[in-house]
Amino acid sequence: MSAHHAAHGPTVHSHVGRYLLVWGGLMILTAVTWGLSSFHLPGGAGVAVALTIASVKGGLVALFFMHLYDQPGPNRLVLLTSLVFVALLVLLTLLDNATRFPLANPPDAETAPQRIRDAILNEARPAPVH
Amino acid sequence: MASHAALAHHFESLEKQTQAQRLGMWLFLASEILLFTALFAAYGVYRYLYAGAFAEASRGLETWMGGVNTFVLVTSSLTVALGLDAARQGRTRRTATLFFLSIGMGLVFMGLKAVEYRHHVLHGELPGRFYTAGHIAGSGGSLFFALYFLITGLHAVHVVVGMTVLGVIGVKSWRGAYSAEYHTPVELAGLYWHLVDLIWIFVFPLIYLI
Amino acid sequence: MSPRPASSAPVFAERNYLNTPATGLRSWLTTRDHKRIGVMFLVAALIAFAIGGFFALLIRLELLTPGPTIMDAMSYNRIFTLHGVVMIFLFMIPAIPSGFGNFLVPIMVGAKDVAFPRLNLLSFYLYLLGAVIALAGMVYGGADTGWTFYTPYSTTTPTKVVPILLGAFILGFSSILTGLNFIVTTHTLRAPGITWNKLPLFVWSIYATSVIQILATPVLGMTLLLVAIEHAFGWGIFDPARGGDPVLFQHFFWFYSHPAVYIMILPAMAVMSEVVCAFSRKNIFGYKAVAYSSLGIAFVGFFTWGHHLFTSGQSPYNAGVFGVLSMFVGIFTAIKVFNWVATMYRGSISFTTPFIYFVGFLFFLFFGGMTGVALATVSLDIHWQDTYFVVAHFHFIMVGSTMMAFLAALHYWWPKITGRMYNERWGLVAAVFVILGFVFTFLPQFLLGNEGMPRRYYSYPERYWALNVASTAGASVLALGFMIVLAYILVALKHGAVAGADPWGSRGYEWLTASPPPLENFDELPAFERGPHEYHDLPAASPQAPPGAARGASHG
Numbered sequence: 001m002s003a004h005h006a007a008h009g010p011t012v013h014s015h016v017g018r019y020l021l022v023w024g025g026l027m028i029l030t031a032v033t034w035g036l037s038s039f040h041l042p043g044g045a046g047v048a049v050a051l052t053i054a055s056v057k058g059g060l061v062a063l064f065f066m067h068l069y070d071q072p073g074p075n076r077l078v079l080l081t082s083l084v085f086v087a088l089l090v091l092l093t094l095l096d097n098a099t100r101f102p103l104a105n106p107p108d109a110e111t112a113p114q115r116i117r118d119a120i121l122n123e124a125r126p127a128p129v130h
Numbered sequence: 131m132a133s134h135a136a137l138a139h140h141f142e143s144l145e146k147q148t149q150a151q152r153l154g155m156w157l158f159l160a161s162e163i164l165l166f167t168a169l170f171a172a173y174g175v176y177r178y179l180y181a182g183a184f185a186e187a188s189r190g191l192e193t194w195m196g197g198v199n200t201f202v203l204v205t206s207s208l209t210v211a212l213g214l215d216a217a218r219q220g221r222t223r224r225t226a227t228l229f230f231l232s233i234g235m236g237l238v239f240m241g242l243k244a245v246e247y248r249h250h251v252l253h254g255e256l257p258g259r260f261y262t263a264g265h266i267a268g269s270g271g272s273l274f275f276a277l278y279f280l281i282t283g284l285h286a287v288h289v290v291v292g293m294t295v296l297g298v299i300g301v302k303s304w305r306g307a308y309s310a311e312y313h314t315p316v317e318l319a320g321l322y323w324h325l326v327d328l329i330w331i332f333v334f335p336l337i338y339l340i
Numbered sequence: 341m342s343p344r345p346a347s348s349a350p351v352f353a354e355r356n357y358l359n360t361p362a363t364g365l366r367s368w369l370t371t372r373d374h375k376r377i378g379v380m381f382l383v384a385a386l387i388a389f390a391i392g393g394f395f396a397l398l399i400r401l402e403l404l405t406p407g408p409t410i411m412d413a414m415s416y417n418r419i420f421t422l423h424g425v426v427m428i429f430l431f432m433i434p435a436i437p438s439g440f441g442n443f444l445v446p447i448m449v450g451a452k453d454v455a456f457p458r459l460n461l462l463s464f465y466l467y468l469l470g471a472v473i474a475l476a477g478m479v480y481g482g483a484d485t486g487w488t489f490y491t492p493y494s495t496t497t498p499t500k501v502v503p504i505l506l507g508a509f510i511l512g513f514s515s516i517l518t519g520l521n522f523i524v525t526t527h528t529l530r531a532p533g534i535t536w537n538k539l540p541l542f543v544w545s546i547y548a549t550s551v552i553q554i555l556a557t558p559v560l561g562m563t564l565l566l567v568a569i570e571h572a573f574g575w576g577i578f579d580p581a582r583g584g585d586p587v588l589f590q591h592f593f594w595f596y597s598h599p600a601v602y603i604m605i606l607p608a609m610a611v612m613s614e615v616v617c618a619f620s621r622k623n624i625f626g627y628k629a630v631a632y633s634s635l636g637i638a639f640v641g642f643f644t645w646g647h648h649l650f651t652s653g654q655s656p657y658n659a660g661v662f663g664v665l666s667m668f669v670g671i672f673t674a675i676k677v678f679n680w681v682a683t684m685y686r687g688s689i690s691f692t693t694p695f696i697y698f699v700g701f702l703f704f705l706f707f708g709g710m711t712g713v714a715l716a717t718v719s720l721d722i723h724w725q726d727t728y729f730v731v732a733h734f735h736f737i738m739v740g741s742t743m744m745a746f747l748a749a750l751h752y753w754w755p756k757i758t759g760r761m762y763n764e765r766w767g768l769v770a771a772v773f774v775i776l777g778f779v780f781t782f783l784p785q786f787l788l789g790n791e792g793m794p795r796r797y798y799s800y801p802e803r804y805w806a807l808n809v810a811s812t813a814g815a816s817v818l819a820l821g822f823m824i825v826l827a828y829i830l831v832a833l834k835h836g837a838v839a840g841a842d843p844w845g846s847r848g849y850e851w852l853t854a855s856p857p858p859l860e861n862f863d864e865l866p867a868f869e870r871g872p873h874e875y876h877d878l879p880a881a882s883p884q885a886p887p888g889a890a891r892g893a894s895h896g
Contacts, residue, residue: 014215023208030200030334034193037339043181050335057331065211066324067317072149074527075156082160085555085642090171092646092658093591097175099657106583108268109179117268140452140529140860150455150528157520157554165558168566168592172577175588257575258582269583276575280566 022064029057136312148314155318159325162288166329169281173336176273183270187278188340192249195242196338200330202242206235207327210296210320217317220310222303229300232323236293243286250275278337285329292326295319350840352759353854360859372457373859377464378442379757384467385439388430391475395423397819400781400812406802416798417484418499424487425504429511430471432738433600436607437553438463438518440749441546443757445522447850448540450531450868452860455524459517466514474507486796488597491578491589495570505568512561515603519553522546533868540848540872541617541630545610548634552599552606552641560596563589587653594645602641605705605737606634608745609676612698615748616680617873618846619695620687624873626679636672644669647716651725659718666716673709677702692844693767697748700775704740708733711786726796729789735782739818747774747825754829755843759856760836766828773821780814848872 033053041049063069068076097105102112110117141147177184213228249255254262257279261272299319302308308316357375361367368376398419402409411419442460446453454460477483483501485494494501526539526547567589570576578584617624624630646654646662680702689695711733715721724730755761784807789795793804800808842851850857852866870877 014219016212016215019208019211019215023204026204026207027201030197030204033335033339034197037335046340047177050339051332054332054335058328061207061324061328061331065207065327066321071152074153078153078156078160081551082163082555086163086167086170088642089167089559089592089595090174092661093171093588094174094178095661096587096591096646096654096658097179097585099655100653101655104653104655105179106269106580106585108270108583110182110268110270111179140455140457146528150524153527154456154459154520154524157523158516161516161520161554161558164555165562168559168562168595171592172566172588175585176577176583179585180583257573258570258579259574259576272582273577273584276577280569280575280577 018064022060025060026057029053136314144312151314151318152321155321159321162325163329166281166284169277169284170332170336173277173281176270176277177336177340180268180270180273183266183268184274185340186266187255187271187274188338190255191338192246193338195246196334199239199242200334202235202239203327203330206232206239207324209235210323214313214316214320217303217308217313218310222306222308222313225308225313225316226300226304229296229303229319233293233296233300236289236296239289240286243282247279250278281333281337285326285333288326288329292323295322350838350843351854352838352840353856353858355858356759356854356856357859358856370461372453372461374442374446374454374457374460375757375857375861377460378439378444380464381434381442381467382439384464384471385431385435388426388471389435392423392427392431393819393822395419395426397815399423400815402798403800403808404812406805407799411798413798414484417486417796418482420796421483421486421504422478425474425483425508427738428487428600428604429474429508432604432742433511433515434467434518435746436611436742436749437522437546437549437603438467438514440611440753441522441549441607442518444753444850445525445543445546446529447853447857447861448543448848448872449526449529450534450849450862450865451525451529454521455529456521460521463514463517463521466510466517470507470509470511470514472507473510474504477501477503477507488593489564489567489589490593491567491570491586492580494567494589495576495578497571502568502572505564505571509561509564509568512557512564515553515557519550519557522550523554531865531868534849537627538868538871539631541613541624541627542610542848544631545606545613545634548638549603549606549610551635552603552638556596556599556603556642559592560600563592563596566592587649590649590652591645591654594648595642598645598648599638599641601734601737602637604742606637608701608742609634611745611749611752612680612701613676613873614846614848615694615698615752616683617875618752618844618848619690619692619698620684621690621845621875622683622687623871623876624679625682625685626675627871627873629675630679633672633675636675637669640665640669640672644716647721650718650721663716663718667713670709670713673705677706692751693762693764693771694748694752696768696771696775697744697751700771700778701741701744701748704736704744704778708736708740711736724789726794727789728785728793728795731795732782732785732789735785739782740778744774744778747771750825750829752844753850754832755839756850756855756857758833758836759839760832761839761843762832762836763828766824770821770824770828773817773824775821777814777816777818777821781811781818782814784808784811784814847874 033050036049036053037046040046062079068079097111102109103116105111108117137144137147141150209228209232213225213232216222216224216228254260254264255271255275256262257276258272261275263271265271266274296319299315303313303316357373368380371377398410399416402411402416402419442454477500480500480503482499483489483494483497483504484499485497485501489501489505526543530539566577570578576582576584578586578589580586613624613630644662644666646658647666650659650663711729715724715730715733751762751767788804788807788811791804793800839855841854843855844851847870849866849868849872853862
């Protein structure tokens with residue numbers, strides 16, 4: 001077997017140490033994100049922190065457990081491209097609701113002015129469609 | 131030898147075939163990621179619109195169960211990775227054992243989720259028109275639980291599929307179908323399971339830690 | 341390969357994929373041969389086209405008079421819904437990629453098959469399953485929501501919308517698997533000599549299509565599933581009475597459905613790149629521009645979906661963003677149109693049936709595309725939204741461009757797939773019917789829409805009567821044209837002249853093998869030294885016999 005096929009050869013070196021390190025990192029980061037959540041950071045900051053930690057964890061899983069670290073380009077490009085489109089759908093859709101005239105959002109949404117929400121919550125609910 | 135039988139006639143070499151199978155699996159994983167995306171987008175919109183209600187609903191969840199489940203899935207990813215490592219060394223019985231261990235952890239995950247679901251059913255924390263819990267003002271509660279059941283439900287389906295795949299490959303590995311030269315199905319099964327873990331890594335903070 | 345001297349008669353390859361490894365229904369239904377799978381997809385897609393076309397004729401019949409003509413309003417709603425669902429999901433999306441793509445992509449990259457042949461067969465069976473389930477819903481009366489299934493009506497309609505939603509969900513997976521197969525095939529199965537820069541342009545466009553299929557289709561699947569769940573169980577996330585936002589559905593739906601139109605047009609453009617070179621006997625002008633513009637369309641197409649929501653209640657800010665982004669995608673189409681025309685310049689044109697359809701395609705793509713850019717202008721769309729202007733726009737692209745490309749593909753590759761030529765004179769006759777019929781069907785609809793006739797209405801004020809009659813008349817001519825094609829193409833199966841390996845004198849790689857091709861595509865793999873669209877070694881303006889004349893193809 002040629003040298004660069006080491007991954008398929010019978011005397012391949014094991015990556016157990018690397019996996020255990022990654023596992024340790026994932027457990028720690030899980031504890032961190034769990035712990036941070038008790039601080040109840042305001043709105044956007046809380047989501048941003050949680051997503052950042054989750055992305056680091058996800059990156060560790062993708063790079064090391066899923067071996068993107070030692071594999072050629074196309075596979076990485078596939079994952080990255082899919083994440084770009086996840087961000088696209090989530091952000092552009094959110095942008096819509098975030099930039100609408102407040103009354104164009106669902107009536108008891110918390111983005112509407114408080115007095116209007118109170119009025120809606122206090123009056124009889126319209127009959128649900130089901 | 132297993133490797134000769136494994137090479138399909140239209141591939142010039144086993145290496146090319148393995149490369150193709152990996153790329154194919156990653157493309158499939160990309161489609162799975164996009165499958166969850168609509169749910170995440172709906173979650174993003176409704177969390178923005180009903181931030182307070184979502185936070186309150188999330189506080190009502192048993193966070194420790196979500197946390198334990200996260201530890202469980204992460205560890206099951208470790209055992210799957212170790213299983214592939216063993217296969218690379220030709221120790222395919224070890225691979226099978228590790229895969230069965232991962233399935234066991236998957237069962238723990240599903241068990242905890244079943245307990246949680248039962249809890250929600252008993253308290254009327256159900257999706258859409260079935261939401262009767264009532265302690266959250268407005269529609270936020272019903273929307274939270276609609277998304278909760280959709281996201282965790284879809285994820286649970288993938289956990290079951292993943293366990294099945296690990297089981298099939300585990301059994302074949304035990305019976306000696308793979309070797310150090312050829313163990314691509316082990317790798318592909320592992321990739322699917324890691325995706326299941328990857329998705330949960332994002333679900334946990336978004337659902338339980340608001 | 342030099343043009344075959346007139347004296348050597350074309351040969352019908354005796355051992356070919358049609359009779360190897362076996363004949364008989366079972367060998368076809370369990371095949372892993374991409375060529376057989378492609379043929380089965382084509383047959384299925386053509387049946388679907390006939391069904392969708394039948395619904396179209398019913399629509400046009402109803403619109404012959406201002407009031408009710410042959411049906412009531414509810415039936416009309418069901419018919420146009422089914423027309424849309426069948427045409428889009430059962431024909432437009434799969435026909436060229438899963439039909440011609442399956443047949444040609446492995447041959448064009450010098451491979452023996454696609455990367456995952458069994459997955460390919462699964463893709464076909466998923467198509468059948470999805471089709472059967474969706475059509476079963478039709479038997480039970482179908483849905484009346486329009487193919488766009490807008491909430492909250494689709495989640496509350498009393499009609500049987502769930503089977504159609506589930507059918508479309510399953511069809512989505514067929515689409516995803518096909519795309520996956522093509523991408524992996526292109527990456528890993530190219531023969532030595534076929535580098536990325538020598539890839540046939542057909543393959544480039546199919547590759548770009550496949551990228552869209554993998555990224556966009558799952559979102560549609562999930563969205564339709566959500567509607568089905570809400571309809572069946574009331575787990576409402578789109579229900580306004582429970583705080584849901586119905587416009588959210590539209591975001592998700594169009595996130596797929598706008599790139600979906602590029603799934604429909606990119607394969608058509610793929611065909612056209614091949615046809616224009618073959619029948620101008622000239623290298624493509626700007627190979628890289630044409631190749632990369634396919635990827636450009638695929639990518640930018642994802643950023644534009646909000647232009648379907650201009651009047652739905654999304655924020656004006658978002659409307660502005662999407663309006664601007666929508667303009668960019670036209671750039672890549674313009675690059676292609678320019679390059680195709682430049683390819684024709686100083687070429688040696690043969691006015692065969694595929695080329696006629698190419699000309700039609702180009703003309704109608706231009707007008708369809710320009711009206712698309714006009715519709716993407718927010719202020720103009722306020723007037724045209726949900727009128728026949730939109731209907732005319734997308735039919736110009738879907739019928740005027742994609743369908744014509746499909747017909748061009750059918751005629752161009754008929755000899756390769758069946759080993760026989762069709763009757764060229766009848767091809768011309770049918771093309772005239774199709775093109776004229778098309779113009780008379782859809783041009784009046786631009787005028788109707790601009791004058792305010794809404795779409796999806798089964799009755800209309802009398803002032804729209806004349807144009808509607810013209811449109812229906814055109815539809816009859818169009819239908820007749822299709823039927824003529826079907827007739828002579830079936831005749832050609834048995835009685836067509838033997839085509840031989842390369843009846844057109846084309847330089848595409850698929851013409852380097854026999855017609856019909858052998859089971860593993862090439863008896864002897866060529867060296868692929870030349871590019872797939874290279875004609876520059878031909879003497880300029882040489883007196884070439886028109887391709888096909890020396891082949892003994894019957895002209896009448």
